[in-house]
Amino acid sequence: MNAFDDTLHRVLARYHGRAIPVRTSSQLSPDPDVTIGIATIKIVTEEQIQAIAFGELDQEPQVIVRLDPIGRDVQDLEPFAAFLGDTVVRAAAVDSALRLWVPHSVTLEALDVLGHRYWRNQTAPASIVRMGEICRIIAHEAIIPGQQLVADAAALLQDHVVTGLAPLEEGHLGAILAWLDPTVSDPVAEARERIRLPASGVLPNTPDCHWDDTIDRLRKEMKGAHGARRHLLEDQIAHILRRAVLREWNLLIEGRRAFLDLGLPSSLSGLVKDSNQRVRDALDNGFFPARSPKRLVEQLNVMEAGQEKSELAALEADAMLRDQAARAGGVVRGEVSTVRQNKPGFKPCDIEVSSDQGIIRFRLDDKVRIVGTNVAGVVRGLATAPGGGTRVCIEITSGVRTRNVLTAGARVELIREPYAFINYRSLGEAHTQQPWAFYSDSAPVLPSRPSSGQSALAIARAMRR
Amino acid sequence: MSVKGTTALVRLASNPGCEILGAMILEPGSEKRFYERVVGEPYDREFGERQSSKRRGAQFEQNAYAGDARLLREAFASHLGLAPDDVVVRNLLDDFPGTKDDARIARLSITRTLLKDAREGKPAPHIIIQPQLMLPTKPGPKPYFFVAPDLLILSPQNDVYLPGDLKSFVVRENELSKGDLARVRLQLGAQLLALMHEYDRFDKTAIIPASGMLVFSKPNGLAPHAPRIEDVAGGVEAIRIGIAAFLRHRQRVNDLRAGAEPYTVVADLQPHFQDSCLNTCVMAQWCRQRVAEAAGDLGDVAGRVLGDMELSRAFGLMTGDIEPADDHERLIARHLVDLAEQHSIERAA
């Protein structure tokens, strides 16, 4: 959405005192059978998790509070490790995809750091190492465009609605929620009051809620304390951390509910399949970060393919996005003016689509698809109509039996087919061949070849017709 | 936390148009106190660096400097083209510890000697820890900023040093938030500009590449990543623009205050509120009042799209209660009406 439209949506949202949806479809597939939530509280800058709430989203979460999160002892993480391990096994057992809800991206970062710290830690118990590995798999999948494993409540709401706040303020999940809660009469004031306390997986530290400083001080005192006093201090720390992490958990639950209440449909089966496959492979075979050239190229290609597929899936499902894309020629809307098909229902079949659009981004030999159908083809001709508009000639390559659109007068919307092809076999071969430019630290020295000694220009000149 | 030294320069570069910031830099004492004296109420939001951040920062530095800066020698060895054991380090905190001005000035003097030695081909350390530089803004009150990079690293290509900074925050692979990236690059920009001034004092021919180095922490404990070489030409220029703005603000504040403390003239100064102020400045809420009820309250972009239009006017254009005054308003009105119509239909549906 451009700056002008975005601004007008904000004006409208401010006027109505409610968030305004900017999508008619969801970027997220429905929750699968195995869906869990995680909320964390980390130590600022240290990035160590000091409290975690986790569990099924329709139940009270389990909570771990860590009295000494910087210490080496990781026993206190065992319940979380067990939960993650069991969840993965459960999903495999019922052959379900996984879905992890987090309140915002900071939770994911905290999990990734946790992963980095334990996935190869030889002194940690196996369950903790596996926990680290699962965390890394989750965080890695989360960076792939179109992935369907991680649902980030704040990001999803930001992508699907606009509020009457400044965009920067929408980074605060609590602030967006104020615009989605009908019981809030003044969402501007309410949102800005909420922003005083962070919603980013850290302890608040304002003059009226200085939990971070308090915990810091209590931990110092606990070092020298024993017996009853130590217990008192531990209770104090646990009490604050529990309240803080439950506050994050409740934000997660409310964020998810608010997003689901938007009631946006989705048709993302391709993305779900890809995402599930990647996650399943990693969970079964282990996490191996890309380091070799071949793996790096694969990873980049996976991300590029994900980007392309998710953009096209969104376009196909979302009329509002197609409106925007049509203005830029990414979608071509028009009417089937001619159908050339000698034998109905069979190839060869060519159609011509007349569109009013002056701007279209198709080129000859582009593979295209008719939105909402199984009809696909290749652009074989492009002609500008005298009064503006364009005529697109398409050789239909699949779906030739789909009469309702392969009929003169049918209204159609054309989009480009995603390329999104990753040639794993070719990359595998390249890895086997180990070309020096990528796999060696020094360039080979070739035996010089005898040259005619003649100038290249002279030779070329002599060969010219 | 006061707005001094590199922090002040970075803030100026990020919002050169803000006169309030100029006054804040001229005011002795903390930013929070400045707010409280201007507003007359205690500051009710989080303020200052968290204990955990301070502690980690200190530990990260301590680790990096320990054992004649063993970790730094290892981190910079390949950049310097030497074995870690052959890298020569000089920690100026050994020569003159402390944060008071006399210690800074002593370290400044040593730093200047070392910069000169290197240029003259005399033996000089490959890494200088806790050097001190100075960026003049003379003449006038606050005639200079102290700028203290964590490190100066001798460039293997020529005989000049480049600034380096240690950042204790965790970087997993290479992910940094845009805000952090901008801040650290502007810091390097300020350090590089100060370094240019130091060289300019004794050798106008010295060519200092527009780059600096950053050492982040790996996720595991306090181990440093390999140094990132940052291209900071844009940062240096932004800092120069910030300093030029400071000189203008300083002049304006001085003209107004007639010897009184800078905070006393804030009401007559021009703030330049932008969204990012909400994350960086104690005065943000106060300055924001100036755009309350106007389009700018919906963010920087809305401020540019609608100019200084009152929100009530935008609402009026949408409901038809206000007649558009010109083509621009007519167009806005038309789009708003369409949008309102579209969404009321959706709601009904």
Next chain:
Amino acid sequence: MSEEIDIEALKLQEAALQRQLAELREKLAKAEKGKSRASEGGRPLRAMVLDLLAEAGYPLNSLLLASLMRPLRGRDIPSTRFGTLSNDEMKSYDSSRPRPVYLCHCLTYDQGQAVKRFWARSDWPLASRIMGPMSGRILFLRGAAWTITLARAVDRGERSADNPEILNYVAADQARDAGLAVKRGEFPYDDWLAEIHMTIERFGDEDRATREKSAELLSAHLSDRDQLFGSRQPLVSLPGSSAAWRSAVE
């Protein structure tokens, strides 16, 4: 709303804790005072530093000295204390009553300026108090080696320490800082020492040569006082006089 109530409750508990803490700190302070008197007979820092230097035989860094005071003497020394110690020592040198030995600083090999974090004794030859380019490394390694030797001696019962366990950890930290393999709870003193001595040998001769050469020059140029506390820093002129600001990149 319930959050505010809860915060109030927390504040009350917090206040209670602070009271308890204040009492405890008072007790602790008294206890520590008594203890240090008992162990040190209230010896001043100056004397303890002179002893440790004599025992080490090399200049020591104030950070290391501070970290050794606690395990060896049960004393916590704030780092600022060394700053005043330095000033006191200069004053006493300038006073009419001379002392047999003074605490003094190492000097830079080129300028003869004080390196204030490195302490030495006035009765040592000047060459042993000079800091050449590599002396920082050598002195760190010698300090580390000496710390490990102390820990080993305590471990073997050859000498006493106020807190042997902490002394071991200080030694392990030094070994880690020197880049040696350190496993939690293991203290292979002899292996550590062997590795450290190898590195010292690598740079030792060159460093000694630099220091001796510099000592000759500095002893000829510096006054006796400056040979102990360092030559004066050159004056730094602060801006404020020039007509206008000009960027160096213009």
Next chain:
Amino acid sequence: MTFPLRTRRNLADQVLDAAIEHALFGSAPVSIVKSPPGAGKTFLVECAAAVAVTPPAGMRVVIVTPGVSQLYDIARRLLQYRLPRLELAHAQHRVLPSDLVGRINASNGWNQNLNSGPGVIVTNAHLLAANFHHLGPNAFDLMILDEAYQLAAGDYLQIAYMAPRTLMVGDPGQLHPVNSADTTNLEASPHKIHWSAPAYVLDRFSNTPVHGLPVTRRLLPDTSDLVQAAFYRDLPFQSVVEPSERRLRFHIPGLERGLDDALDAIAAGKSLVAITLPGAAPMHEEADLELSDLIACIADRVLLRQAEWIGERVLSEEDIACIEPHVIAGGAIRDGLRQRGRAGIQVDTVERWQGLQMPVSVVRHPLSLPNVPTAFDLEAGRWCVSLSRHQIGCIVVAREAVHGVIDDYVHGCDTVAAGARDTTWAGFEAHRMIWNALRDQGRVFAL
């Protein structure tokens, strides 16, 4: 031709000879030729191919192009040579352009009969990668990467082993491979596989032989000097164009101040000028319609005034390029041209103009926008392509606000990943240098 021009051309010919000699007969497995706009890199590729297939070399040569349109162009050029073998392989679903049908041995996909004995095959990287099982190591004796700076290292990885020698020829100042995905983490990797193939190789092997073509045969000296200083600091080159061969004459005198002044300035030998429209681009539109219309008007006006390339021809619609970075604004320009009966004038994005040349180009200034410029707007490569397509004259069209956008710009320092070269800042510096030069030389004509 003047003596200095001849000397420069001879020097350029020597570089070309040396580059080909090294690449085909030397001991380095990869050599790189950096070419400024219009230096004749395609001609170099032709010469290299000619030498390679001729005895004693007698090589099997594969020429790899990043896109299919370049592939057909190269094929057309090579058809002018008597090569022992000239083949073309493109994807299964593609249809050969009609002008090539029957003139070249073309294959949809790979077939076993291809690449047999000395000769040349022209294709692209994906097709080779898809057919690796037919090809294998050293299937070719020489691989020539045309427009190599547009080929991603990741694509090169999959074909690098197919020839023992590789000659990379490309323009380092123009657009590099576009990555739609976030490449932040790759910037910290020892393998910058998201970079272009030559940049990747030079990053890992800095001693790879590099030859810089020292001339441009397209740009007139005034444009050439500015473009070189702004975009090619590491690649010195000079124009070898004889200004007397690139003169424009208008048969109909101009009447409109500003607009016609700019066109007359081109006729007077200033090959790069700018026209500004008062005010700033409107915030509320996806395209600055007024500016788009002005671009159409200028293109139309060149023809209305019967511009003639002296000694060549009177210019027609095919001789004018409209270069617009944004697709939607491009549509608006097209509408304006259609309304003026000039539908034959081609309007396209910068990406599509890369590699092409026209006598006259009309270019929308990328910073003539209502918003604060983004990394996309400031990208140096895109601006470099826009300013280096013209053989005679380029008219940059902008809102007057561009003066302010450039004067008031403060760099945000947050557009590129940690450790990456700040291409956004480099782009801004190029913009500032170009605009200030136009302003200082009195080449900005206000309407």
